[in-house]
Amino acid sequence: MDSSTVLDATFWLTTAAIAGLMVMSAFFSGSETALTAASRGKLRSRADKGDRGAASALKITEDNERLIGSVLLGNNLVNILATSLATSLFTRMFGESGVALATLVMTLLVLIFAEVLPKTYAITNAETAASRVSPAIRLVIMVFSPIVAAVRALVRGLLALFGVQTDPDGQVLAVRDEIAGALQLGHSEGVVMKEDRDRILGALDLAERTVEEVMLHRSKIEMVNADDDPEAIFAQCLHSPHTRLPIFKGDPENIIGVVHSKDLLRAIDALLHQDGEANGNLKRFRVLDVAKKPYFVPDTTTLDDQMREFLRRHTHFALVVDEYGALRGLITLEDILEEIVGEITDEFDVDAERPLRRTEDGHYLIDGAMTIRDLNRATDWNLPDEEANTIAGLVIHEAQMIPTPGQVFSFHGFRFEVLQRQANRVTKLKIGPL
Structure with a gap:
C-alpha cells in the first residue's frame, strides 16, 4: 500500500474518530444541563406514572457533586482527545x-x-432529555466513581486550606428556598398573582414561625369572671x-x-324547661358546669x-404561656389559617378597625399592634422581624425607648x-418609604 493510500486511510479514520468524540462531547454537555436543570417535581410525577428514565434521573441527581464530577470528567476526556x-x-x-x-476549527x-x-436542546426539554440520558449517565458514574471520589477528596482538601468547609450531604438549594425563589420569580414576571404567592x-413558613408571633396578646383577651352573677355571664x-x-x-392569670x-345556650335551654321556674334555675346556674378544661x-x-x-x-x-407558666395570650386555628389565606372576617368583624390604611400622600396609617409580617405581605416591603413581632415593637427596639406622639424615626x-x-x-x- 503506497503512502497516499495510508494517508487517506489515516485521514478518514482520524476524522471519524474526531466526529465520534464530538458526538460524545455533545452528549455529556447536554446531559449535564438536562440533569441539573430538570425539575425534580416533574421528574417525580413522571416516575410515579411509570417512567423508568425519570426514576433513574431522580436517583442520580440526589448526589449532584458526583454527577457533575463524572460528567465533567467524561466531557474533558473526549474534548482533549478530539x-x-x-x-x-x-x-x-x-x-x-x-x-x-x-485550534480555530476545534474551538x-x-x-x-x-x-x-x-x-439549548437540554434546557428546552429538560425533563425529557434527563429521562433519556439517565441510564447511560448512570453507567458513566459507576465507571468513573473511583476517580471522582479521589478528585472530590482532593478538592475538599484544597478548599479546606483556604478555610472553605464543604458539606458532603448538603444540597445547593433547600426545597423551601427553591419553591420560594420560583414563586418570587413568577410573581415578578406576572405569572403568579401576589395572593397566590402569599398563600x-x-x-411554607408555618414551620418557621411560633405561636408567640401570631397570638392575641393577653391585654386584648376577653374573659369571663366565674364569680359574676349568671345573668351577667349570660349577657357577656x-x-x-x-x-x-x-x-x-380571682386573678385573670388563674x-x-x-x-x-x-x-351555654344548651344549658340555658335546659334550665328554661325545668319545672317552669326559669328565674330560680338561672340563679343556681354555675358556668363552670358547662366549661371545658383549658388547653395550654x-x-x-x-x-x-x-x-x-x-x-x-x-x-x-x-x-399560650411562657416558660414560667405565665399567661401570654391565646391562639386559635383561625389565627394559623390567616397566616396562609390572609385576614378572615365574618359578620361580627365587619365593623372592626382596619389595621392598615393608605393616605393620599402614599404613606400608611398603621395600628401599632399589626405584625411586621402582615405589613410586609400587604405592602411587599421587607422590614425585619427578627427582633420584634409588631410594628410598635420594631419602633421601640430601634429607638431604644418608648416614643411619644410626634416623634419621627428613620431606619x-x-x-x-x-x-x-x-x-x-x-x-x-x-x-412610608424614604
Whole structure:
C-alpha cells in the first residue's frame, strides 16, 4: 500500500474518530444541563406514572457533586482527545501552521456542536432529555466513581486550606428556598398573582414561625369572671363576638376553664324547661358546669406543630404561656389559617378597625399592634422581624425607648412617625418609604 493510500486511510479514520468524540462531547454537555436543570417535581410525577428514565434521573441527581464530577470528567476526556487528534491531523496536512488551524476549527466545532446546540436542546426539554440520558449517565458514574471520589477528596482538601468547609450531604438549594425563589420569580414576571404567592409562602413558613408571633396578646383577651352573677355571664357571652371565652377565678392569670356559646345556650335551654321556674334555675346556674378544661401551649411551639395538634385534639382554641407558666395570650386555628389565606372576617368583624390604611400622600396609617409580617405581605416591603413581632415593637427596639406622639424615626429605609400612644403602648403610626 503506497503512502497516499495510508494517508487517506489515516485521514478518514482520524476524522471519524474526531466526529465520534464530538458526538460524545455533545452528549455529556447536554446531559449535564438536562440533569441539573430538570425539575425534580416533574421528574417525580413522571416516575410515579411509570417512567423508568425519570426514576433513574431522580436517583442520580440526589448526589449532584458526583454527577457533575463524572460528567465533567467524561466531557474533558473526549474534548482533549478530539483536540489532540485534530492537531495531529492538521499538522500532517499543513505542517506547523496546522496547530493554529486545528485550534480555530476545534474551538468552533466544540462551541457550536458540543456546547451551545446540545445545551439549548437540554434546557428546552429538560425533563425529557434527563429521562433519556439517565441510564447511560448512570453507567458513566459507576465507571468513573473511583476517580471522582479521589478528585472530590482532593478538592475538599484544597478548599479546606483556604478555610472553605464543604458539606458532603448538603444540597445547593433547600426545597423551601427553591419553591420560594420560583414563586418570587413568577410573581415578578406576572405569572403568579401576589395572593397566590402569599398563600403558598405562608404555608411554607408555618414551620418557621411560633405561636408567640401570631397570638392575641393577653391585654386584648376577653374573659369571663366565674364569680359574676349568671345573668351577667349570660349577657357577656351573648354580646361577645367570640364563641369561646376563657373563665378565670380571682386573678385573670388563674384560667380555670373555657366556655363555648353553644354549651351555654344548651344549658340555658335546659334550665328554661325545668319545672317552669326559669328565674330560680338561672340563679343556681354555675358556668363552670358547662366549661371545658383549658388547653395550654408553650409560646415556642411552631405554627405547623400547633395546627397539627389542633386537628388531633379536635379543638380550635389554646391559651399560650411562657416558660414560667405565665399567661401570654391565646391562639386559635383561625389565627394559623390567616397566616396562609390572609385576614378572615365574618359578620361580627365587619365593623372592626382596619389595621392598615393608605393616605393620599402614599404613606400608611398603621395600628401599632399589626405584625411586621402582615405589613410586609400587604405592602411587599421587607422590614425585619427578627427582633420584634409588631410594628410598635420594631419602633421601640430601634429607638431604644418608648416614643411619644410626634416623634419621627428613620431606619431600614422607612420613615416612622408616632401618632398615638396609650400608657406604654404605641397604638398608631404613620409609615412610608424614604
